[in-house]
Amino acid sequence: MKPPAIDYYIIATINEQEKHFKVVQLQTTEDVPCYACFIGETEIRQLRKETYGKWEKLWGNLDNNTIQFIGSQIMEKTTPP
Template structure:
């Protein structure tokens, strides 16, 4: 498991409004990364990029389009250029 905290900010549209979210990378006990997304320090969702290539919501109540948009923004931050 990684000991270095990975966190960053993204801008995404939620419910028709642009919002800045803080994203914190966490890991399951077996080392699989997932992402906690917070708006104004309140966690609104947890996401994970599944092995079949789709972002899934582990916790929260966002619609699938928003989940995929969030996942895309997260990928832009975590993938090397």
């Protein structure tokens, strides 16, 4: 059984500006969760947590600290209490 679709909002600071992102979990052929981040209707980046525990961008322009912050926000939303 596949997990339910994940679709929620997070807030992150990018270039010293607060941004509101819609995060959507994508289906992948490798069964590794990948997350698309949108501002409005525009997809601006994709992230996933690698097997070694670090969040990586698949594409998009972000510094590592921002990637890790967004990844931690995703984990807060996706990890059961």
